[in-house]
Amino acid sequence: MADIELRDVTKIYPGASTPAVDSLSLSVDHGHIVTLLGPSGCGKTTTLRLVAGFERPDAGSVLIGGAVVAGPGAWVPPERRDIGMVFQEHALFPHLDVAGNVGFNLPKNDRSARVDEVLDLVGLTGFERRMPHEISGGQQQRVALARALARRPVVVLFDEPFASLDADLRVSMRAELRRILKAAGTTAVFVSHDQSDALAISDTIVVMRDGRIEQVGTPREVYQFPHTRFVADFVGRTNLFEGRIGTDGRSVETEIGSASCRHTHSLPPGTPVVVSVRADSLELDAEGPIVGRVKETTYTGRAIDAVVEVERADGTTRDVMVHAHPEQVVVCGDIVRFRVLPDFVAVIEE
Amino acid sequence: MRAVATARGTATALWSRVWGGRPPGGWLSSFGVLIGLVMVLPVWYVVWRSAFAGAERWLRLLDDRVPSLLWSTLSLAGAVTVLAAIAGTLLAILVHRTDLPGRRVWRWLFAVPLAIPPYVGAMAYIVVFGPRGWLMRWTGSTPLDMYSFAGALFVLTVFTYPYVYLVVGAAISRLGGTHEEAARSLGLGPVAALRRVTVPMLRPAIGAGAILVALYVLSDFGAVAMVRYTTFTSAIYYQMGGFDTASAMVLSVVLIALTLIVLFAEGVTRRRMRVTGHTTSRPAEAFSLGRWKGLALALSAIVGAISVAVPVAVLAYWSWIGAGLGAFDDRFWRFAFNTLQVAGLAALLSMVAALPVVYLRSRHPSVVSSLIEKLAYAGYALPGVIVAVGLIAFGVRHVPLLYGTAGMLALAYVVRFAPQAMQSAGASLALVSPKVDEAARIQGLSPGGVLARVIVPLTLPGTLAGGALVFVSAIKELPATLLLRPIGFDTLAVRVWVESSEAVYHLAAPPALLIVAMSVLPLKLLLDRFGKD
Known part of the structure; x- marks a missing residue:
């Protein structure tokens, strides 16, 4: 059963000419972790706030646990929606200690037992009497999560929870958060503008743009097989080539040669398409069919990002992003050969 | 000879250590220390002299x-x-x-x-x-x-x-x-x-x-x-x-x-x-x-x-009556001019005094600079009447030349209100990254040149705003003005006090109304400042 359902929800802020959220429909299954991913202004935060009850939809309805909480003639205020929320920069109550924050507004009879329980879940037993400013950023994040979980909400909402953490901490917090949510069996909706956060933490990613959904899928689907140019570009960088579906129906004839492709949407041979080829899908290979000259290289530690100038059939040139293994030696000006692996090639629906 | 040189070397090293290895120039630090001392002088003098008041009086x-x-x-x-x-x-x-x-x-x-x-x-x-x-x-x-x-x-x-x-x-x-x-x-x-x-x-x-x-x-x-x-x-x-x-x-x-x-x-x-x-x-x-x-x-x-x-x-009503009775005469405008003169001098001195204090605090943070700042706030934190008592007692005994002059009154205003200029100038300076100073040095300016050609222009709006606040505070000030004004040198505030204690409201209201009108002008500055911090 869907814990959260949005049906044709539209939100237009007063004075705005375009809707922040534009007849958006989405459902989130029980126990799933969903991330709304998109650039700022795409409507992801508004969507989250519509679910939380901090914004009222102008059209459509929002259901939580099967009950309509917002819609024509229906309105349930945030405090009665059975949700938990983890805010950007945590929003811990500075006048209360850790136990006071986690136990905030819990029924008295099982408050201390529940506080102990969730603090144990987030690994903060022993921190009960600390004040928020006396603990680290990562610990504040755990307190915020414990506070959100304490009331056993149907769903926990996360507004850019990693934005205020530094790079090392966010990598470890992603795994930690996922473990805790799965252990608690909680449904969770995240809002993020960072693709690596989204890929790491989600069961499902919802890519949004201009108040609409661009693509819904597992992290693997969204990364490997983007449906649109926007998704291909926003979720990891990519090379876009124009071409036609090959005669076998399992490859694309592009401007730089043929690329085998498992994700052609079963389009008939000869159809003009745009194909996204991730840099990871281009492998340097002395025997490879494509030739180019290295224009730029960036050593990132995990890979070498190279920009290679490739000559098209008609004699003009274009740049292609290629990932090389960090052990390889790639020098500007080198003539290299490479080939296209089929894994990260996807035909984009135009 | 060697011993003297060594002692001097030790003193220099100690001085440098106090400033965290980056001591300010001699002129700047002397000026800063001088300002701190002047600002705390009246209060210190009151406390010190009170010890001589006699056990019986105490x-x-x-x-x-x-x-x-x-x-x-x-x-x-x-x-x-x-x-x-x-x-x-x-x-x-x-x-x-x-x-x-x-x-x-x-x-x-x-x-x-x-x-x-x-x-x-x-x-x-x-x-x-x-x-x-x-x-x-x-x-x-x-x-x-x-x-x-x-x-x-x-x-x-x-x-x-x-x-x-x-x-x-x-x-x-x-x-x-x-x-x-x-x-x-x-x-x-x-x-x-x-x-x-x-x-x-x-x-x-x-x-x-x-x-x-x-x-x-x-x-x-x-x-x-x-x-x-x-x-x-x-x-x-x-x-x-x-x-x-x-x-x-x-x-x-x-x-x-x-x-x-x-x-x-x-x-x-x-x-x-x-x-x-x-x-x-x-x-x-x-x-x-x-x-x-x-x-x-x-x-x-x-x-x-x-x-x-x-x-x-009430003020408008009595000013209107007063206008009919000739309250806005030459005397009135002379009082207004006296007020502008002494408050303007106080504002100017406060702006000059503010710069080294906030500069030392921001660019050379140390025990010394924070002490200077604390001393500078003494007169601001304490009632004006105390500043007046201290200045009178000190002036009578030690600088009779200054005692009973408008300069003495302006000095009292500076001691009382210069911290307002320091707050404003300090807030402006906080917005200028020390990297800007360093960039100016790399471009060939001396420390003094940085101060004159970078810091002063950049903090000028804040300093002027602070000066305006000092000006208005000085216009309104009453106890120090009453105690320290030269004989015959009445300000608007003094007129309000004298006339209203005699219940001559048609003469008290016009200067009061003028004070209120002038105080409304920098209210926006004050509102902005409360909005910021």
Whole structure:
């Protein structure tokens, strides 16, 4: 059963000419972790706030646990929606200690037992009497999560929870958060503008743009097989080539040669398409069919990002992003050969 | 010879270590130290000389005057602080968090009483409520005995609540809505969220505002003197009037101690809770007043009437009468010119004094620079009457040439108000990254060149704004002006005091109105400053 359902929800802020959220429909299954991913202004935060009850939809309805909480003639205020929320920069109550924050507004009879329980879940037993400013950023994040979980909400909402953490901490917090949510069996909706956060933490990613959904899928689907140019570009960088579906129906004839492709949407041979080829899908290979000259290289530690100038059939040139293994030696000006692996090639629906 | 050189080397090394390895230039540090010393001089002199007041005088005063003065001062300060804190907080919430109609106007109007010096307000309400006031004449009775504790309480509350109102209002804007939303997501209704999360989070701001009110009441001379209520300040003033400087100094020392206790309390509340600002916070949702809207509007109108409309109307009425009787004569304009002259000199000196202090504090942070800054705030934190007592005593004994000149009065204003210029200039300088200084050095400027060609131009707007605040404070200042003015050198504030104590309101109102008019101008600066910090 869907814990959260949005049906044709539209939100237009007063004075705005375009809707922040534009007849958006989405459902989130029980126990799933969903991330709304998109650039700022795409409507992801508004969507989250519509679910939380901090914004009222102008059209459509929002259901939580099967009950309509917002819609024509229906309105349930945030405090009665059975949700938990983890805010950007945590929003811990500075006048209360850790136990006071986690136990905030819990029924008295099982408050201390529940506080102990969730603090144990987030690994903060022993921190009960600390004040928020006396603990680290990562610990504040755990307190915020414990506070959100304490009331056993149907769903926990996360507004850019990693934005205020530094790079090392966010990598470890992603795994930690996922473990805790799965252990608690909680449904969770995240809002993020960072693709690596989204890929790491989600069961499902919802890519949004201009108040609409661009693509819904597992992290693997969204990364490997983007449906649109926007998704291909926003979720990891990519090379876009124009071409036609090959005669076998399992490859694309592009401007730089043929690329085998498992994700052609079963389009008939000869159809003009745009194909996204991730840099990871281009492998340097002395025997490879494509030739180019290295224009730029960036050593990132995990890979070498190279920009290679490739000559098209008609004699003009274009740049292609290629990932090389960090052990390889790639020098500007080198003539290299490479080939296209089929894994990260996807035909984009135009 | 070697030993001297070594000693000098050690001293240099020590000096450098005090400054964290980056000592400022000699001129700059000497100037900074000099300013710190001048600023603390009057207060220090009062404390030091009080030791020579004699055990017998000390005991007599401690036994006789001090207990009753403590009671009258503390009871008034306590009552005003509580009332002002409640009124200021309520009005701030009303303006910043509800759908009160006309919020933009109220928001500004509730801050306007800051432009009306309490002694002018006291004069206006003596005209209304006094024993020969309007109400007495029209109705035969008056609801408020102005010459009493209640009168002092009323006037001081009405003209000091904006301190709390502004500080709490700024805190509400800074707080944003996120914590309240967190409380909502944890099952609290909107009113419960306000009560259990927002108000506790505002407690430091309410405390900070309340302390400003308490400090003001401790320092106020004009208003309490006009309603003939005796506190430490008026007692000290009248001791000076009776040429009993020694007793005035003893009482001053007790008042200094009281003020320090309040300042210490401020430090404690400030440390207790740290509310971190939320950069991405969205503004909190406004409460719908619903059927309370009428009541809220009526309350706002009453506050606006009492704190702004009535006093201004009284001043305007008597100024109009005065105009008919020739109050705006040559003498009046001479008083106005005297005021501009001495306040302008004070503003200029304050701006010059502010620069090295804030520069040392920002660019060469050390024990020395923070000590200089603390010393510089001595006269600002303490009542004006104490500064006057110290300057008079010091001037008479040590610099008779300066004593009794307008320069001495300007110096008193600088000691009293230069920290306002320091706050403004410091805030501007904080916005200029030290990297800018370093960039200028790399481009070939000397440290002095950096100061003249980079720091001064960049901080000029803030420094000028601070100068404007000093100017207005100096115009309004009463006790130091009364005690230190050269004979025959009357300012507007002095005229208000002299004429209203004789109940010659048609001559008291025009200078009072001019003071209020000039004080309204930099109100915006003040509002901006409260909004920022």
